[in-house]
Amino acid sequence: MAQEPAAASREGGQAAAVQAYHEHSKHRPERYAPGPGRLDWENQPDPWRSWEGAARTILPLAADGLATRHAALRRGELPPPAPFDREHLGILFELSLALSAWKSFGGSRWALRCNPSSGNLHPTEGYLIAPALPGIPAGVHHYLSRDHVLEQRAAPPDGRNEGSEAGWEEGWEGDWTRAFGGQGVLVALSSIHWREAWKYGMRAWRYCQHDCGHAVAAVTLAAAALGWRARVLDRAGDEDIARLAGLDRAADFDGAEREAPDVLLQLGATEGGIDVDALLALAGRAGWHGHANRLSSAHVDWPEIAVVDAAARKPRTAAAPAPSLPAPAPPAPAALDLPFATLALQRRSAVAFDGVTTMAAETFFAVLDALLPRAGVPPWSAWAWPPQVHPALFVHRVDGLEPGLYVLVRDPAALAELRGAMREDWLWHRTGPAPLPLYLLIPYDLRATAQLVSCHQEIAADSCFALGMLARTGLVAREPWRYAQLFRECGLLGQALYLEAEAAGLRGTGIGCFFDDTMHELLGLAGGEWQSLYHFTVGGPVEDVRLSSLPPYGAARRAQTPKT
Structure with missing residues (x-):
């Protein structure tokens, strides 16, 4: 079918905006892409997005007990699927978006994370969208890596279920859980562009997309280590992701930096699917909790980032034909066969x-x-x-x-x-x-x-x-x-x-x-x-011996790990 003239004109304008950004954000020997020139340390963004007023679920730190080896994943050999519960979802986030260590030098202290990031700035945020599971209530949860906890953003309306008194299965929580159809859970990823723009200026939008890709791979591999298949839901548009994760709720971000929707992943069964449309409708009925924290007291506006982000937004699309990929071949063994x-x-x-x-x-x-x-x-x-x-x-x-x-x-x-x-x-x-x-x-x-x-x-x-x-x-x-x-x-x-x-x-x-x-x-x-x-x-790396390294989560936090 031929494209409608208005749609073709709109896409032509978007493509031109993307091309203009791409050219202007290039580094050249005689001129680097526009950047801040110097770092305003007073306004360095808080590295943690948190939601004040949202109920928290403490996740266990149990990845040490996971036996899956990297070599097996390279061959496409996944273990039997683990149950979807608090313990195993805790492992998923521990091995994908969590802290991996603390570093210190000269009185300064900073955290490293499992997912790579330009300048260790970490613009990527993760949201778990789940049915009622053992230890995790139904709804939308933000993952706060600093504390390894889930913050519940979307819950049953007014903190309870709608419907008759016959039971939860006739209320919001039951409808929400039925929309998953036993097909696993969803993970949404978003970006806070300011976290990167503070240091890198105009080119920061590129780095946010790199980091999103890092995070997609990190979540996919961590899921595979638990026996869960993962796939990007390619039909979903950015507006769908924003609505489902609560990123379109302007009042909840009042005074705080906004998040741009990036990717929606399904973890679990890949046959059949989760009814995303039903979840979108239910998100409109949910009780939303929490207010986003402000990361910096002042900001530098990079209008080109807003322009390219709007121009490159993904609409809803038809499902992409499954790529024809060769069957796994026995890869050459890695030098180190590590878990x-x-x-x-x-x-x-x-x-x-x-x-x-x-x-x-x-x-x-x-x-x-x-x-x-x-x-x-x-x-x-x-x-x-x-x-x-x-x-x-x-x-x-x-x-x-x-x-x-x-x-x-x-x-x-x-x-x-x-x-x-x-x-x-x-x-x-x-x-x-x-x-x-x-x-x-x-x-x-x-x-x-x-x-x-x-x-x-x-x-x-x-x-x-x-x-x-x-x-x-x-x-x-x-x-x-x-x-x-x-x-x-x-x-x-x-x-x-x-x-x-x-x-x-x-x-x-x-x-x-x-x-x-x-x-x-x-x-x-x-x-x-x-x-x-x-x-x-x-x-071959040269290690900086001046730096001290500490565990990602201290003994006090590990003592909070729920017993299962």
């Missing part, structure tokens, strides 16, 4: 690399293999769309592999287009194990080039390898909402790389500061069909 919980809790971002550590070619191939989407393998099993992001790699220190520029083609259907979009004189020599679609473009020592492209950061040259993620941004002209989606797919890749680096006995770090068009010129890319949206690097 997934250990890996998730020890993940860190490197601040410097030693410039001498090397990695074996077999380990390098195993890391890249884990980035290939395969049927039933998390986190890719949660993503509803075909892969649109392909890493271009600067290989520096991989034993048995020539230094040079390589491309990992994550979708065989994209190979011809990528070759046609880049320089004609690239080699495109297939290399590595037969199942791995890795291509050598040019053998050359590109450490200086990698450092230049990454805003002159030595971490891109001192590593074993660095990469840029090439995304098919031509999709945005037809569907502007895909702009955010592409950054989130990059974030999924980033979280996978973080975990694979740890499993290889190395460390990774995302690079948000890179010279966009310098990377494109290096590859010979012209026009806007392909753009690099996120960079990453993996190597």
